[in-house]
Amino acid sequence: MDIRRKKIxxxxxxQSMERLLAEARKAHEAGNEERARRYxxxxxxxxxxxxxxxxxELRNSFCRKCGRLWIxxxxxxxxxxxxxxxxxxxxxCGNTKRI
Ligand SMILES: [Zn+2]
Known part of the structure; x- marks a missing residue:
């Protein structure tokens, strides 16, 4: 695969990850925890x-262990x-992380 294709x-x-995280945040605000975790x-x-x-800033916005959004x-x-x-x-969930 050439580099240009990889970059695209x-x-x-x-972009889709950013969109998914935005959706997750929306779902969390709406009280839909399960949906947020799925995102x-x-x-x-x-x-x-x-x-x-x-x-x-996105890397430190959710838990890798349990999938919760970090607020x-x-x-x-x-x-x-x-x-x-x-x-x-x-x-x-008990997971800790140094920032
Ligand atoms: Zn967690």
Whole structure:
């Protein structure tokens, strides 16, 4: 596959992932948790399939373990880790991540 074709695929994958995350957010706001999680799972599948990378602000917007959207004060708690001097996010499923 030539590079130009790859680039087109990558950009369209990124676009659809952004759209899926926007939809997930909408579903979450409407109180449809199951639907939101399904969208996040689809994003994870796309990431795996195309070995794509998300921009930083999107990468840290959902849980890779349980598929929850990360909304500070709602689904995650954000704490400051003094030992490592960074922010630590704890998901409702118990998964933690350093940002
Ligand atoms: Zn989680």
């Amino acid at each position: 695929i990558k950009s369209s994958v990124l 996040v799972r689809m994003v994870l599948d796309l990431l795996k399939k195309h070995k794509a990378k998300l921009p930083k 500070p004060g709602d689904t995650v708690t954000v704490t400051y880790d003094k030992k490592t001097a960074c922010l630590r996010v704890r998901c409702a």
